[in-house]
Amino acid sequence: xxxxxxxxxxxxxxxxxxxxxxAARVGDRAEYDRMYRESIDDPDAFWGRAARELPWIKPxxxxxxxxxxxxxxWFGGGQLNASAVCLDQHLTTDRRDKVAILWEGEPGDxxxxxxAEAHAEVCRLANVLKARGxxxxxxxxxxxxxxxxxxFFVLACARIGAIHSVIFGGFSANSIRxxxxxxxxxxxxxxxxxxxxxxxxxxxxxxxxxxxxVGGVHTVFVVKRTGNEIAWDDARDVDALELxxxxxxxxxxxxxxxxxxxxxxxxxxxxxxxxxxxxxxxxYMVGTYLTTKYVFDLREDDVYWCTADVGWITGHSxxxxxxxxxxxxxxxxxxxxxxxxxxxxxxxxEKHRVTILYTAPxxxxxxxxxxxxxxxxxxxxxxxLLGSVGEPINPxxxxxxxxxxxxxxxxxxxxxxxxxxxxIMLTPLPGVVATKPGSATLPFFGVDAAVIDEEGNxxxxxxxxxxxxxxxxxAMLRGIWGDDERYRETxxxxxxxxxxxxxxxxxxxxxxxxxxxxxxxxxxxxxGHRLSTMEIESALVSHAAVVEAAVVPRPDELTGEAxxxxxxxxxGAVASDELAEQLREHVATEIGKLARPAxxxxxxxxxxxxSGKIMRRLLRDIASGREIAGDTTTLExxxxxxRLRSDAE
Ligand code: WT7
Numbered sequence: 001x002x003x004x005x006x007x008x009x010x011x012x013x014x015x016x017x018x019x020x021x022x023a024a025r026v027g028d029r030a031e032y033d034r035m036y037r038e039s040i041d042d043p044d045a046f047w048g049r050a051a052r053e054l055p056w057i058k059p060x061x062x063x064x065x066x067x068x069x070x071x072x073x074w075f076g077g078g079q080l081n082a083s084a085v086c087l088d089q090h091l092t093t094d095r096r097d098k099v100a101i102l103w104e105g106e107p108g109d110x111x112x113x114x115x116a117e118a119h120a121e122v123c124r125l126a127n128v129l130k131a132r133g134x135x136x137x138x139x140x141x142x143x144x145x146x147x148x149x150x151x152f153f154v155l156a157c158a159r160i161g162a163i164h165s166v167i168f169g170g171f172s173a174n175s176i177r178x179x180x181x182x183x184x185x186x187x188x189x190x191x192x193x194x195x196x197x198x199x200x201x202x203x204x205x206x207x208x209x210x211x212x213x214v215g216g217v218h219t220v221f222v223v224k225r226t227g228n229e230i231a232w233d234d235a236r237d238v239d240a241l242e243l244x245x246x247x248x249x250x251x252x253x254x255x256x257x258x259x260x261x262x263x264x265x266x267x268x269x270x271x272x273x274x275x276x277x278x279x280x281x282x283x284y285m286v287g288t289y290l291t292t293k294y295v296f297d298l299r300e301d302d303v304y305w306c307t308a309d310v311g312w313i314t315g316h317s318x319x320x321x322x323x324x325x326x327x328x329x330x331x332x333x334x335x336x337x338x339x340x341x342x343x344x345x346x347x348x349x350e351k352h353r354v355t356i357l358y359t360a361p362x363x364x365x366x367x368x369x370x371x372x373x374x375x376x377x378x379x380x381x382x383x384x385l386l387g388s389v390g391e392p393i394n395p396x397x398x399x400x401x402x403x404x405x406x407x408x409x410x411x412x413x414x415x416x417x418x419x420x421x422x423x424i425m426l427t428p429l430p431g432v433v434a435t436k437p438g439s440a441t442l443p444f445f446g447v448d449a450a451v452i453d454e455e456g457n458x459x460x461x462x463x464x465x466x467x468x469x470x471x472x473x474x475a476m477l478r479g480i481w482g483d484d485e486r487y488r489e490t491x492x493x494x495x496x497x498x499x500x501x502x503x504x505x506x507x508x509x510x511x512x513x514x515x516x517x518x519x520x521x522x523x524x525x526x527x528g529h530r531l532s533t534m535e536i537e538s539a540l541v542s543h544a545a546v547v548e549a550a551v552v553p554r555p556d557e558l559t560g561e562a563x564x565x566x567x568x569x570x571x572g573a574v575a576s577d578e579l580a581e582q583l584r585e586h587v588a589t590e591i592g593k594l595a596r597p598a599x600x601x602x603x604x605x606x607x608x609x610x611s612g613k614i615m616r617r618l619l620r621d622i623a624s625g626r627e628i629a630g631d632t633t634t635l636e637x638x639x640x641x642x643r644l645r646s647d648a649e
Contacts, residue, residue, distance in 0.1 A: 024431025074283035081253035086324035106335025136161030145194020168311030193226035258282030276481030287475025292322030390528025422475030
């Protein structure tokens with residue numbers, strides 16, 4: 001596998017402290033090994049027991065039915081409701097008056113909700129949805145800032161059996177429209193705006209634009225957060241909080257079949273069109289419940305903070321469903337990490353006595369750059385466990401996270417997983433696994449992972465290959481909305497149904513630890529967010545000046561990867577800084593600011609093989625190998641590459 005050379009050699013290893021181990025849920029290596037063995041040798045027993053920790057409305061008859069592989073059925077015959085798992089079950093316990101959500105807005109406003117209060121809010125909003133005719137099986141798009149109502153509306157949808165499709169607040173009107181149309185959404189939930197870096201993000205205006213000419217949406221529920229001026233369509237728009245005031249605080253949870261769809265979440269693949277990843281109720285709840293409990297070693301008095309946005313899978317699984325199913329106190333923060341100062345995260349941790357922090361390598365690297373003093377001036381003694389997710393964490397950032405943030409006291413769980421996997425797949429259990437900087441270590445319970453070559457043969461220690469998962473797991477995706485063939489094709493066809501193929505390269509070291517080496521397909525990972533090169537290319541080509549575009553990643557110290565676009569332009573167009581800026585803005589309008597290329601490089605023509613394929617590997621090398629050209633007007637001259645081209649063929 002010439003593409004995947006493992007170069008990283010990291011030999012440091014960190015045992016959990018005796019104090020952490022002694023208090024951990026799993027603190028004994030032999031017990032851990034026994035649990036893992038059981039989860040693989042007798043998954044029915046293992047998952048059946050885990051599932052019975054949740055409050056089922058009707059018990060399941062069967063743990064797993066894999067007869068229609070690769071579409072798994074978990075906990076068949078069972079009925080449950082995800083919002084009741086997250087809320088109602090706690091109301092008859094001491095957790096009733098425990099804080100469920102502790103929220104802080106960017107301007108510093110704080111709101112907190114006990115489990116009883118969160119339950120009432122969710123019921124009110126569920127009744128608001130119902131009153132406008134939203135019901136079981138309807139798809140509802142949610143485009144919101146990180147405010148408590150985002151979590152409440154997600155749970156309100158789950159409560160009435162409506163399928164939520166959350167769209168991250170950084171996506172453009174076009175991206176919203178595509179998702180609303182693909183999912184056949186009949187309602188949209190949004191806010192007037194949200195706070196980001198001291199400014200109002202005008203979310204309602206973006207939704208208005210997205211819905212121009214879209215016929216199927218009967219209601220837009222608007223939460224007033226920022227009070228900015230917004231357009232109002234009396235027939236379509238309703239003030240959600242105004243209606244909630246008079247709505248009942250009771251709403252019976254809809255009994256859902258275990259395999260009923262809970263939500264769609266769109267993610268990019270190696271084609272131009274995002275996929276609506278479909279997750280169902282029972283397996284997803286069991287998976288997120290159990291991973292949260294063990295990976296974060298949750299205790300009753302923890303104050304748990306995952307800094308992701310609910311617009312991504314991390315927020316679905318580890319802000320809303322997993323932690324609330326466990327009855328945790330969840331911190332939620334609306335704004336930017338450096339607003340109004342670069343120590344905001346650490347200030348929040350000091351103020352709310354956060355014990356568990358789950359964040360992304362790109363944020364860790366930003367804090368490293370901003371300087372230790374912004375971290376160390378706040379008291380982090382409440383922290384006991386740190387987590388990382390979204391992209392490979394470089395050992396330098398890992399060590400900084402451990403030493404500076406965690407004061408060498410807190411174990412780090414580097415968790416590898418995907419939108420598709422629903423929950424964490426590779427991770428240390430913090431009480432028993434000695435961690436190595438940069439490794440996601442070992443498979444979670446029930447996960448049978450391997451590193452294989454292109455033929456599907458398992459590779460020996462330290463050989464780079466493809467990460468593969470051998471059997472179904474409860475929180476796995478069940479398909480792609482409206483395109484089940486694409487589900488089979490993308491994830492299961494590479495190895496004839498024998499393995500789930502996530503699209504990542506990896507190696508396994510002599511201790512069996514997994515080291516993720518990044519994507520092997522045309523997927524970019526910018527700041528832990530997944531973007532498709534083809535999607536960005538088609539956005540570029542939709543601009544009148546562009547004839548052809550090739551998008552490749554180049555390594556970036558802060559964002560992991562940065563987007564570099566090679567563009568050839570038509571005869572009427574002139575390569576200039578202005579055009580480059582226009583193209584960057586064009587991509588931002590088409591997809592969202594998160595997809596805006598860091599660099600545009602103009603070329604006469606793109607280098608191609610004789611069969612006409614763009615030589616991306618070459619472009620990747622060029623993009624990575626050179627300093628950013630200050631002057632974008634220079635045309636790349638690929639004529640000099642002719643010789644290389646013939647070498648490559
Ligand atoms: C891709 C999934 C999982 C939620 C956030 C991203 C990369 C994710 C890690 C990690 C190395 C990681 C992979 C994966 N990734 N976590 N701990 N170490 N790589 O979800 O947008 O579905 O992206 O993110 O490449 O395939 P996503």
